[in-house]
Amino acid sequence: MAERLYHVDGELRPRSEATVSVEDRGFRYGDGAFETMRAYGGAVFEWAAHVDRLEATCEAIGLDHGLSRGDLRERIDETLAANDLLDAYVRLSITRGVQPGKLTPGPAVDPTVVVVAKPLPRGGLSGEAIWADDGPAALETVRTRRVPDEAIPAGAKTHNYLNGILARRELHDADEALVRDGEGYVAEGATSNVFFVTGEGVRTPTTDGPVLPGITRRVVMELAEEAEIPIEEGYYEPAAIREAEEVFLTNTTWEVRPVRTVDGIDREVGPVTELLARLYDERVETACY
Incomplete structure (x- = not known):
C-alpha cells in the first residue's frame, strides 16, 4: 500500500x-x-x-x-x-x-x-456510521470541568486539548465524558455536543455557556426545526440527561451518535434520534453525492 x-x-x-x-x-x-x-x-x-x-x-x-x-x-x-x-x-x-x-x-x-x-466509510443514505462496530455510546459524568470562557474562549478550536484529555482519562467503561461547567450545568462532551429528548422536544446546552458551537450541532438543530420538532437551548443539570427519554451526541466524525447508557443507566435509541440521524444522512446525500 x-x-x-x-x-x-x-x-x-x-x-x-x-x-x-x-x-x-x-x-x-x-x-x-x-x-x-x-x-x-x-x-x-x-x-x-x-x-x-x-x-x-x-x-x-x-x-x-x-x-x-x-x-x-x-x-x-x-x-x-x-x-x-x-x-x-x-x-x-x-x-x-x-x-x-x-x-x-x-x-x-x-x-x-x-x-x-x-x-x-461512505456517508449519506448508503453509508455506515464510523461508530457502527462499537454501537451507541456510553456517556459518563466526570469531575473535570469545562474551562470558563473568560479563561479560554469556548468557541476557539485550538491545539490545546488538555481539558478534553483529562476528562477522557476519567472514563471507566465509557466512550465519552459528560463535562459540566463551573456551576455544575452540563456543557458538552470531550469532543462532542450533547442533545437529549423529553416529552417537550429536543434539548441541548446553550452556547451562552462554555460550549463549542459545533457545526454538526447547528445542522441538527436546523433539521429539527425543519421537521417541526421543538428544540430548546438552556442550562441543564446532569440529572436531566440521566432522566431523558433519548440522548445523542454530535460531532463531525460521529455525525449523530445515539447514547445507550448515561452514568450506567440504560437509554433507548428512540424515534427522534433515529429521525434526526436519517435527516442528517439525507442532507449529506443531497449536498455531496
Missing part, C-alpha cells in the same frame, strides 16, 4: 516525512487553530461553516496567518486527490509557526499549515 501523503507548508509529503519543527509554537504551547472536517464523495461538507469557525478561532487568539480561504481549500483538495480519497477525515491545522522561545508571540507570523486526510 502506498504511503499516505500529507500537506505540510505548501508541499505534499509522505507521512513518514511530514514533520514540523520542535520550535513550532503549536508544539511548544498549543498555539494554533484547527478544524476537523469530513469529505463525502470528494466534497468537504459544510466547508463555509468550518472555515468561518477557523477564522473566528484565529481572530480570538490573534493569529494573522495571511492565507486566503481559496488557498486553504486548494491544499485540502490537493491532499484528497493525492491520496485518491473521496470519503475521508480531514484535519486542517494552522499554528503561529517557529518563533523565539518565549511565551509572548511576535507580531510577524510565518504559519505552519498542515492538512491530514484519512479514509472513512
Whole structure:
C-alpha cells in the first residue's frame, strides 16, 4: 500500500516525512487553530461553516496567518486527490509557526499549515456510521470541568486539548465524558455536543455557556426545526440527561451518535434520534453525492 501523503507548508509529503519543527509554537504551547472536517464523495461538507469557525478561532487568539480561504481549500483538495480519497477525515491545522522561545508571540507570523486526510466509510443514505462496530455510546459524568470562557474562549478550536484529555482519562467503561461547567450545568462532551429528548422536544446546552458551537450541532438543530420538532437551548443539570427519554451526541466524525447508557443507566435509541440521524444522512446525500 502506498504511503499516505500529507500537506505540510505548501508541499505534499509522505507521512513518514511530514514533520514540523520542535520550535513550532503549536508544539511548544498549543498555539494554533484547527478544524476537523469530513469529505463525502470528494466534497468537504459544510466547508463555509468550518472555515468561518477557523477564522473566528484565529481572530480570538490573534493569529494573522495571511492565507486566503481559496488557498486553504486548494491544499485540502490537493491532499484528497493525492491520496485518491473521496470519503475521508480531514484535519486542517494552522499554528503561529517557529518563533523565539518565549511565551509572548511576535507580531510577524510565518504559519505552519498542515492538512491530514484519512479514509472513512461512505456517508449519506448508503453509508455506515464510523461508530457502527462499537454501537451507541456510553456517556459518563466526570469531575473535570469545562474551562470558563473568560479563561479560554469556548468557541476557539485550538491545539490545546488538555481539558478534553483529562476528562477522557476519567472514563471507566465509557466512550465519552459528560463535562459540566463551573456551576455544575452540563456543557458538552470531550469532543462532542450533547442533545437529549423529553416529552417537550429536543434539548441541548446553550452556547451562552462554555460550549463549542459545533457545526454538526447547528445542522441538527436546523433539521429539527425543519421537521417541526421543538428544540430548546438552556442550562441543564446532569440529572436531566440521566432522566431523558433519548440522548445523542454530535460531532463531525460521529455525525449523530445515539447514547445507550448515561452514568450506567440504560437509554433507548428512540424515534427522534433515529429521525434526526436519517435527516442528517439525507442532507449529506443531497449536498455531496
